[in-house]
Amino acid sequence: MHVRSLLYFFGEALKSVIHHGWMSIASIAVVSITLLILGSFIVINYNVSLLTEDIKEQVQIVVYIDEEANVRTLRELQRALTDHPELEEVRFVSKEEAMERLKRQMGDRAFLLEGYEEEDKNPLRDSYELRTTVPEDIIRVAHTVQDYPGVGYVDYGSGVVEPLFQFTGVIRWIGLLFMAGLAITAVFLISHTIRLTVYIRRKEIMIMKYVGATDWFIRWPFIFEGLILGLMGAVVPLVIIFYSYQGATQWMSGNIYFISLLPVEEIMPQLLNLLLSLGVVLGVLGSAISVRKFLKV
Amino acid sequence: MTPGPSLLKATKVGCRMIEIYHLYKQYSRDVVALRDINLVIDRGEFAFIVGSSGAGKSTLLKLFLQEIKPSRGSIKIFGRDLSRLKSREVPYLRRNIGMVFQDFRLLEDRNVYENVSFSMRVTGVPIREIRKRVPLTLELVGLKDKAFKKPDELSGGEKQRICLARAIINRPAMVIADEPTGNLDPVTAMEILNLLHEINIRGTTVIVATHAQELVDRMKKRVIVLDQGRIISDQERGVYINAR
Numbered sequence: 001m002h003v004r005s006l007l008y009f010f011g012e013a014l015k016s017v018i019h020h021g022w023m024s025i026a027s028i029a030v031v032s033i034t035l036l037i038l039g040s041f042i043v044i045n046y047n048v049s050l051l052t053e054d055i056k057e058q059v060q061i062v063v064y065i066d067e068e069a070n071v072r073t074l075r076e077l078q079r080a081l082t083d084h085p086e087l088e089e090v091r092f093v094s095k096e097e098a099m100e101r102l103k104r105q106m107g108d109r110a111f112l113l114e115g116y117e118e119e120d121k122n123p124l125r126d127s128y129e130l131r132t133t134v135p136e137d138i139i140r141v142a143h144t145v146q147d148y149p150g151v152g153y154v155d156y157g158s159g160v161v162e163p164l165f166q167f168t169g170v171i172r173w174i175g176l177l178f179m180a181g182l183a184i185t186a187v188f189l190i191s192h193t194i195r196l197t198v199y200i201r202r203k204e205i206m207i208m209k210y211v212g213a214t215d216w217f218i219r220w221p222f223i224f225e226g227l228i229l230g231l232m233g234a235v236v237p238l239v240i241i242f243y244s245y246q247g248a249t250q251w252m253s254g255n256i257y258f259i260s261l262l263p264v265e266e267i268m269p270q271l272l273n274l275l276l277s278l279g280v281v282l283g284v285l286g287s288a289i290s291v292r293k294f295l296k297v
Numbered sequence: 298m299t300p301g302p303s304l305l306k307a308t309k310v311g312c313r314m315i316e317i318y319h320l321y322k323q324y325s326r327d328v329v330a331l332r333d334i335n336l337v338i339d340r341g342e343f344a345f346i347v348g349s350s351g352a353g354k355s356t357l358l359k360l361f362l363q364e365i366k367p368s369r370g371s372i373k374i375f376g377r378d379l380s381r382l383k384s385r386e387v388p389y390l391r392r393n394i395g396m397v398f399q400d401f402r403l404l405e406d407r408n409v410y411e412n413v414s415f416s417m418r419v420t421g422v423p424i425r426e427i428r429k430r431v432p433l434t435l436e437l438v439g440l441k442d443k444a445f446k447k448p449d450e451l452s453g454g455e456k457q458r459i460c461l462a463r464a465i466i467n468r469p470a471m472v473i474a475d476e477p478t479g480n481l482d483p484v485t486a487m488e489i490l491n492l493l494h495e496i497n498i499r500g501t502t503v504i505v506a507t508h509a510q511e512l513v514d515r516m517k518k519r520v521i522v523l524d525q526g527r528i529i530s531d532q533e534r535g536v537y538i539n540a541r
Contacts, residue, residue, distance in 0.1 A: 005421065019406070207402055210362070211416035211467070212392035214385070218419070 005220075013224030020197055024229060027193045031233025031282065034186035035275050039241050041182060042271065045175040047261050052168040056135035059164070061142045061156045063128040069150035077150040081128055086141050089131035095124040125152060136165055187282060194226055194283070195290035205294045215295050222287040230283020234275045242268060312340045313376060314471050314502045315361065320370030322356050322526075330356040332526045334370070338504065340470070343497040345513050346506045347537050348523035354506040357523070358475050361504075362394060363387050375470060392420055395464030395501075399476035401456045403448045403463075409435065410444040413462045420467060430466060438462045438492060454485035461492060471502040478509050486512055510537040 017024045063081070065074065081090045093101075099122055103110040116122055130145070132138050142156040198205075208218050242264065249261045315338040322331040331353045338344055346354050359365045360372055363379055372379045375393060382390060403412050410431055417427045435441050438458040448456055457477060464472050474493060478486030490505070490512055497503040507513060513520055513536070520535035521528060530538050 004423070008418070203402065204404060207404065207415065208419045209388075210391060210396050210402075211419060211463070212388045212390070212394075213419035214388045217421065 005217075009220040009224050012221035013228055016197075016201070016221065016225050017228055020200060023197045023200060027197060027229045028233045028236065030189050030193045031186075031230060031279055032236040034182065034189055035234055035279060036237035036240060038179065038182045038186060038278075039237050039271055039275055041175075041179060042274070043241060043245060043267060045179070046267060048171055048175070050262055052171065055164065056168065057131075059135055059138055059157065059161055061130040061132075061138060061145065061154060063130060063145055063148075063154050064152040065126045065128070066150050066152040067125060073150040077128075077148055080148050081130065081145070084141070084145075086132050086134070086137050087130050088133040089129075091129045093127050093129055095122050095126050098124040098127065183278075186278075187285070191282075191286035191289055194229070194286035195293075197225070198222060198287065198290040198294060202294050205291070209295070218295060219288065219291055222291045223284055226283035226285075226287030227280055228283070230279035230281070230286075231276065232279075233283070234279025238268075238272060238275055241271065314338045314340055314342070314374070315504075316371075316373040316376075318371050320360070320372055321368045322353075322360065322365070323368045330526055331360075331367075334526075334528060336521065336528065336531070338502065340502055341497070341500060342519060343494065343503045343516075344505070344519040344521060345516070345535075345537075346504060346521045346523060347508060347510075347513055349508060351525075352523040353526040354523055355475065356526075358473055358504075358506055361473060362396070363390060388420075392467055393470045395467070395469040395472040397457070397460050397464050397472065397474035397477045399479035401448070401460045401480075403456060403459055405448050408445045408447050409440055409451075409459050409462075412448065412459050413466055416463050417466055422467075434462045434466045437465075437495075452485070453481050454488060457481060457485075457489050458492065461489070461496070465496055465501065469501065471504065472496060474503070474505045474507075476507055477505060478507060478512060483511070487515070490516060510539075513537045 065077070069077075078092075081087065084090075099113070099117060102124070103113055106112065130141070132141050138156050138161060139158070142154050142158075145151065146154045205218055245261075245267065246264045249264060252261055315336065317334050317336040320331060320334040321329070323329045334357070346357060348354055356365070360367055360379075361374060363382060366380070374390065377390070379390075404415065407415070413434060414427045414431050417430070432441065432444070435444055438461050440455065440458050440462065443451060443455065448459065451459070457480075460477075461472075464474075472493070477489055477493070481489065486509065493503050493505060494516070517534045519533050520530070520537060522530040522535075522538045
């Protein structure tokens, strides 16, 4: 393509955007609104999965050691646990340490534990705290560890962990489904709106065909127009999301401090790439598809 | 973007603008628009194609522009067999045919200058060339002083002059006018026909489809009469013959 043609196409596209002002605004609004909903949802989804990751990270297996076990068995257990490929973290907690923790947890009422502190009176057991690389593996790993030598009993919060994982799984699927649905709606709405702008100009396209313009010559300005509309439609929600998200994180850190949101700098680059490329793809595709119908003269 | 080389060559060498042999066009089982059409139009001719509505005039013009394809028979334009024309070559064929329509088909939101330069811009003619040629063409059709008026500020005759200017600005070998006087009063209609005559004298082949009997008779040009899809008369310096 010549530079001259390129400039012409771009000029025509820009002229058309300005000339069909209301139609352009409508197209940009449709792109903006759909991308705004999509973008907000992505932001929410990010944070929900961050939150659930956080919760899942806290899930652990506690292996209480059999008090009767001899030193050799314990060494074997130690090796078996550290060599386990699915375990990310293996931490030994002595019964003294466990007692300290318990005291801390009881706070003011720690005096109740008085008398249990001495070495031979401590009712607690030595234990290992295990964390799996993939949180969802915890149940299976807990069952295998159960059979290791020197293991008294294993606690992984059964009855609590299962529904938690089910819940986070459902949340993730709902999120994906919702986003897919929104994306499809966006394509549909945008291609229809752009079809309308092309429809308004069908006479122009017909004349172009009669005076011998090639199909690509007719198509390019529309493609550029779609590009401009798509880009503008993506910038609007990006700006809105940026400022409202920034506000939200600030408000949350001041008021609901126990839920931490992803910082805005971390979310924006990904969102920027995604929404801009979506806007461009939607705009260009919408135009190209719409103009095709009118080229058959 | 230059015109397709093959078409350009054909235009220069051949003296036949249009050659049609045993051409049939059937839209459906019962609708036969053209039957056994044989027609040769040479370079530099001025020909009327006349007939009542439904006689097949529009179908014939659509075939010239490769808007539709014949059911049977051959059609050559500028010596080029249209059945062998690739669809990407169609735009270059059309650049050599200037079209004038009854309903003008102007862009209402653009002024006269823009409407006329439109067909140059969309075929990739450089701006310098456009600036040079548009004023000359506007002068030829008598719209020099109205270059910056919008179509709706102008009369029907003036609108048709814009349409004519647009048709000839790319210097086509042939101008085809489909009922160019259909929306005009008799005096204005005659002016438009005279303009077409002038364009013809400058070397462009002109084909006018019409059912304006009186005007056809006054021009004393070749008249091809269509009736129910057949050519029933084809005479030099002819007159409009009513079939029924």
